[in-house]
Amino acid sequence: MFGSGLQFLTLETTVEILDEPGVADQSVRLFRVMQNRPKGPLGWFGGELDEDTFRQRMVAEGRLIYEFHVERSYGLR
Numbered sequence: 860m861f862g863s864g865l866q867f868l869t870l871e872t873t874v875e876i877l878d879e880p881g882v883a884d885q886s887v888r889l890f891r892v893m894q895n896r897p898k899g900p901l902g903w904f905g906g907e908l909d910e911d912t913f914r915q916r917m918v919a920e921g922r923l924i925y926e927f928h929v930e931r932s933y934g935l936r
Contacts, residue, residue: 868934870927878923883914885924 877885887910890901900907908916916922
């Protein structure tokens with residue numbers, strides 16, 4: 860039996876924008892977790908980059924990280 864389709868999750872958050880010089884290293888750690896790759900190259904736009912090249916790309920593209928702090932969550936299931 861299928862549910863009613865009325866499901867949702869709401870997160871009330873504050874966000875911290877991480878853009879300090881170490882964000883490239885934080886990006887490596889984040890992408891390793893997201894891609895489940897504890898070592899070796901990281902996937903980026905259909906290709907793979909070694910860790911140093913990945914860091915350089917993050918800096919060149921001005922990448923930053925949004926860190927969300929959940930204050931309250933609620934929903935309907």
